[in-house]
Amino acid sequence: xxxxxxxxxxxxxxxxxxxxxxxxxxxxxxxxxxxxxxxxxxxxxxxxxxxxxxxxxxxxxxxxxxxxxxxxxxxxxxxxxxxxxxxxxxxxxxxxxxxxxxxxxxxxxxxxxxxxxxxxxxxxxxxxxxxxxxxxxxxxxxxxxxxxxxxxxxxxxxxxxxxxxxxxxxxxxxxxxxxxxxxxxxxxxxxxxxxxxxxxxxxxxxxxxxxxxxxxxxxxxxxxxxxxxxxxxxxxxxxxxxxxxxxxxxxxx
Amino acid sequence: xxxxxxxxxxxxxxxxxxxxxxxxxxxxxxxxxxxxxxxxxxxxxxxxxxxxxxxxxxxxxxxxxxxxxxxxxxxxxxxxxxxxxxxxxxxxxxxxxxxxxxxxxxxxxxxxxxxxxxxxxxxxxxxxxxxxxxxxxxxxxxxxxxxxxxxxxxxxxxxxxxxxxxxxxxxxxxxxxxxxxxxxxxxxxxxxxxxxxxxxxxxxxxxxxxxxxxxxxxxxxxxxxxxxxxxxxxxxxxxxxxxxxxxxxxxxxxxxxxxxxxxxxxxxxxxxxxxxxxxxxxxxxxxxxxxxxxxxxxxxxxxxxxxxxxxxxxxxxxxxxxxxxxxxxxxxxxxxxxxxxxxxxxxxxxxxxxxxxxxxxxxxxxxxxxxxxxxxxxxxxxxxxxxxxxxxxxxxxxxxxxxxxxxxxxxxxxxxxxxxxxxxxxxxxxxxxxxxxxxxxxxxxxxxxxxxxxxxxxxxxxxxxxxxxxxxxxxxxxxxxxxxxxxxxxxxxxxxxxxxxxxxxxxxxxxxxxxxxxxxxxxxxxxxxxxxxxxxxxxxxxxxxxxxxxxxxxxxxxxxxxxxxxxxxxxxxxxxxxxxxxxxxxxxxxxxxxxxxxxxxxxxxxxxxxxxxxxxxxxxxxxxxxxxxxxxxxxxxxxxxxxxxxxxxxxxxxxxxxxxxxxxxxxxxxxxxxxxxxxxxxxxxxxxxxxxxxxxxxxxxx
Numbered sequence: 015x016x017x018x019x020x021x022x023x024x025x026x027x028x029x030x031x032x033x034x035x036x037x038x039x040x041x042x043x044x045x046x047x048x049x050x051x052x053x054x055x056x057x058x059x060x061x062x063x064x065x066x067x068x069x070x071x072x073x074x075x076x077x078x079x080x081x082x083x084x085x086x087x088x089x090x091x092x093x094x095x096x097x098x099x100x101x102x103x104x105x106x107x108x109x110x111x112x113x114x115x116x117x118x119x120x121x122x123x124x125x126x127x128x129x130x131x132x133x134x135x136x137x138x139x140x141x142x143x144x145x146x147x148x149x150x151x152x153x154x155x156x157x158x159x160x161x162x163x164x165x166x167x168x169x170x171x172x173x174x175x176x177x178x179x180x181x182x183x184x185x186x187x188x189x190x191x192x193x194x195x196x197x198x199x200x201x202x203x204x205x206x207x208x209x210x211x212x213x214x215x216x217x218x219x220x221x222x223x224x225x226x227x228x229x230x231x232x233x234x235x236x237x238x239x240x241x242x243x244x245x246x247x248x249x250x251x252x253x254x255x256x257x258x259x260x261x262x263x264x265x266x267x
Numbered sequence: 268x269x270x271x272x273x274x275x276x277x278x279x280x281x282x283x284x285x286x287x288x289x290x291x292x293x294x295x296x297x298x299x300x301x302x303x304x305x306x307x308x309x310x311x312x313x314x315x316x317x318x319x320x321x322x323x324x325x326x327x328x329x330x331x332x333x334x335x336x337x338x339x340x341x342x343x344x345x346x347x348x349x350x351x352x353x354x355x356x357x358x359x360x361x362x363x364x365x366x367x368x369x370x371x372x373x374x375x376x377x378x379x380x381x382x383x384x385x386x387x388x389x390x391x392x393x394x395x396x397x398x399x400x401x402x403x404x405x406x407x408x409x410x411x412x413x414x415x416x417x418x419x420x421x422x423x424x425x426x427x428x429x430x431x432x433x434x435x436x437x438x439x440x441x442x443x444x445x446x447x448x449x450x451x452x453x454x455x456x457x458x459x460x461x462x463x464x465x466x467x468x469x470x471x472x473x474x475x476x477x478x479x480x481x482x483x484x485x486x487x488x489x490x491x492x493x494x495x496x497x498x499x500x501x502x503x504x505x506x507x508x509x510x511x512x513x514x515x516x517x518x519x520x521x522x523x524x525x526x527x528x529x530x531x532x533x534x535x536x537x538x539x540x541x542x543x544x545x546x547x548x549x550x551x552x553x554x555x556x557x558x559x560x561x562x563x564x565x566x567x568x569x570x571x572x573x574x575x576x577x578x579x580x581x582x583x584x585x586x587x588x589x590x591x592x593x594x595x596x597x598x599x600x601x602x603x604x605x606x607x608x609x610x611x612x613x614x615x616x617x618x619x620x621x622x623x624x625x626x627x628x629x630x631x632x633x634x635x636x637x638x639x640x641x642x643x644x645x646x647x648x649x650x651x652x653x654x655x656x657x658x659x660x661x662x663x664x665x666x667x668x669x670x671x672x673x674x675x676x677x678x679x680x681x682x683x684x685x686x687x688x689x690x691x692x693x694x695x696x697x698x699x700x701x702x703x704x705x706x707x708x709x710x711x712x713x714x715x716x717x718x719x720x721x722x723x724x725x726x727x728x729x730x731x732x733x734x735x736x737x738x739x740x741x742x743x744x745x746x747x748x749x750x751x752x753x754x755x756x757x758x759x760x761x762x763x764x765x766x767x768x769x770x771x772x773x774x775x776x777x778x779x780x781x782x783x784x785x786x787x788x789x790x791x792x793x794x795x796x797x798x799x800x801x802x803x804x805x806x807x808x809x810x811x812x813x814x815x816x817x818x819x820x821x822x823x824x825x826x827x828x829x830x831x832x833x834x835x836x837x838x839x840x841x842x843x844x845x846x847x848x849x850x851x852x853x854x855x856x857x858x859x860x861x862x863x864x865x866x867x868x869x870x871x872x873x874x875x876x877x878x879x880x881x882x883x884x885x886x887x888x889x890x891x892x893x894x895x896x897x898x899x900x901x902x903x904x905x906x907x908x909x910x911x912x913x914x915x916x917x918x919x920x921x922x923x924x925x926x927x928x929x930x931x932x933x934x935x936x937x938x939x940x941x942x943x944x945x946x947x948x949x950x951x952x953x954x955x956x957x958x959x960x961x962x963x964x965x966x967x968x969x
Binding site: 096 | 506509510513528529569572573575576579580583584586587590591593594597598599602603604605606607609611612614615618633636637640641644645648651652655692693696697699700703704705706707709710711712713714715716717719720722723724726727730733737738739740744747748750751752754755758759761762765766768769770772901903904905919920921922923956
């Protein structure tokens with residue numbers, strides 16, 4: 015076999031300058047942070063969307079269950095109000111679904127895809143590291159032979175070692191250069207990539223809340239007593255509850 | 268680097284809709300080289316602290332710069348633009364500027380408080396001064412902004428009136444552009460919306476400063492307090508806005524009809540003689556009382572429906588609130604992907620922060636107060652009537668039995684009276700109970716609707732501040748979504764290409780010369796299995812189970828099956844030139860032996876090779892044979908060789924040999940006749956190494 019598992023120490027010649035190494039680490043760190051953020055953002059967006067959908071469905075259930083209770087039919091005006099409420103909730107739910115679909119397509123999916131690139135990049139960085147280790151090892155080997163007496167067998171071994179080293183060095187240099195080029199480019203690409211997502215997130219919500227405003231302004235005019243502040247509503251609720259409490263049938267024996 | 272204004276501040280100062288294309292500021296470039304030498308841990312912490320201090324400074328400076336710019340623009344609008352507009356004789360022009368003075372005043376006072384203390388953002392005491400100034404002015408800020416925001420809808424409505432007359436509007440725009448040429452404004456509301464935006468930004472500013480401040484720092488509690496005050500300000504200002512709206516609306520008359528309808532429920536009896544409700548009772552209790560009181564049955568039926576409805580509503584409301592809390596617990600706006608001051612990202616962050624920090628929490632609070640709390644109260648009151656109704660039924664059954672008796676005892680009389688009392692009580696009071704409960708429900712649902720309306724209104728107001736800043740906000744919905752989806756697709760394609768590039772270029776296996784042993788293995792495997800299924804080990808493997816092979820890094824194998832007998836694709840069955848067994852597929856990479864027809868690119872220089880065609884291997888056939896080189900080149904044995912017949916001679920790696928004939932008796936150049944250690948014999952030609960005269964590789968093949 016052409017590999018012997020030598021455990022040789024560090025080569026004397028400085029293979030990679032400190033500056034280059036530092037630059038590399040810095041760029042890689044940025045990417046790692048971006049990877050972390052992308053994953054977390056994806057997770058959080060999914061969770062938030064799920065809660066959003068659940069909330070909307072819960073609102074539909076509130077009005078739906080009420081409307082299906084025969085209670086409503088006992089008073090025509092009340093029935094009209096409940097029907098209007100139910101219609102409004104269902105409409106809002108369908109707008110919500112639309113919003114969620116748009117966000118899925120323009121935000122959540124792109125996030126996931128973006129995360130999917132990192133394993134390849136991480137692997138490439140690992141391979142570069144491996145190449146660097148191999149390079150160091152073979153460089154040490156060459157240096158070791160270079161220091162020895164120049165006998166025939168040593169010369170042969172030195173020649174072989176140099177032959178082994180060359181492709182490994184070239185490979186490392188190619189990988190290193192590529193990554194040093196690609197990493198900042200990729201990091202910068204996030205801006206163009208995600209700009210549409212952020213705009214879409216905002217736009218989807220603008221549409222949703224505009225509809226909500228329209229629908230509930232209408233509904234509130236229809237079923238709500240106007241001119242009530244929160245305090246007044248509270249007082250009215252309390253007054254009614256007190257009236258109920260005053261009934262003899264309410265006191266529990 | 269502290270002298271250059273960071274990208275984010277620059278964009279805010281210029282209010283430029285064009286995208287900033289400057290490179291992000293590399294803060295880590297500020298520290299000097301020595302940080303990276305010895306003792307990395309200690310210096311890393313120091314470096315981090317420096318970075319945080321830098322960011323805190325940036326955030327503080329941003330607050331001040333943006334406040335100054337905001338004030339300046341408002342002043343331009345209310346003095347220069349306003350006076351220039353007088354000439355156009357616009358109706359109601361003054362009402363556009365109704366509360367601008369107060370807002371300008373309070374902003375000016377904030378800035379002058381900072382100036383008075385004669386500290387700059389770089390001063391360590393600045394943050395403290397800033398917080399104190401803000402807190403001392405918070406009451407005035409609240410009163411100025413609440414009037415302004417409550418009135419703002421009138422401002423935008425009035426501008427829409429102006430927009431109706433095209434010629435007038437064109438004139439207005441001309442005035443605006445000439446009065447403030449450096450600002451790219453296309454409407455009055457461009458300026459007049461700024462207070463709406465500004466008040467909502469204070470919490471974000473203070474929180475950003477907080478984020479980069481050490482919690483142990485003495486100024487931290489003050490900062491926290493200021494951030495909370497800023498949020499509370501926004502809540503109260505919104506509340507006031509609603510209060511004003513409600514007060515205005517009260518003047519309408521049609522709203523009283525709903526109140527009437529609700530009041531009707533209280534006084535008139537809902538007891539209707541419907542057969543369905545009576546059936547309901549019979550079904551529920553399984554008992555058919557002899558004494559049928561239709562009126563009571565109806566009341567009772569209604570009560571049970573009410574009970575059911577309230578219980579269901581209560582559960583549904585709690586589920587709703589639970590999901591609302593779950594939604595609030597997510598904070599996607601915190602993972603901003605470091606978007607370097609891109610407007611859409613910033614707008615999104617501000618909008619979502621406002622939504623999660625005070626708009627939705629206010630909504631939740633009001634939901635609990637006006638819907639959940641009364642609902643719980645109502646539900647608790649159901650117990651009494653329910654128990655009493657059951658009691659009545661029991662007494663009724665007792666009553667039925669004694670009714671048949673000719674004469675009633677004293678005890679019987681008691682039973683009869685009890686029943687009659689309960690019955691009468693329920694008959695009298697149940698209608699009121701039912702009516703009031705229903706009217707309470709109605710009120711709650713009305714509030715539910717109204718809360719939604721307020722939530723939507725708050726969000727719309729929030730969006731107004733950002734509408735002009737987004738690049739594609741002017742696109743119609745259909746066009747916008749087309750653009751968005753298209754961009755997303757393009758982005759995905761670019762990503763895929765990048766992925767492919769990375770896979771191909773960076774993960775290509777290394778060019779390595781093959782040892783004779785490997786060459787032999789290669790030949791054996793190619794003959795046996797063909798040359799397409801040859802793989803190389805990227806690392807050593809050690810077999811732990813039966814049928815698992817132990818191999819060294821770099822060994823060549825042929826893949827027989829890409830899965831094991833159980834279908835596991837992580838273990839492949841391979842032939843290692845004799846022994847067969849399983850190795851992990853993760854350690855295998857495809858090996859492509861290159862053929863003899865190598866294009867001349869092989870002789871290209873090293874730099875070309877890095878970018879262009881990458882060889883995956885080369886066979887020694889292409890290397891110069893010692894027999895091809897001039898005889899004067901010294902030749903050595905490159906590897907050990909064991910002679911297997913009389914015609915062959917053994918070699919020890921490194922010993923010098925003399926080549927007698929570079930071919931065998933049949934003319935094949937695979938074998939050479941050599942003399943070594945006084946013996947003659949044939950050895951494989953590729954086991955020989957020719958050393959160039961200098962130790963550097965100078966032959967054209969390198």
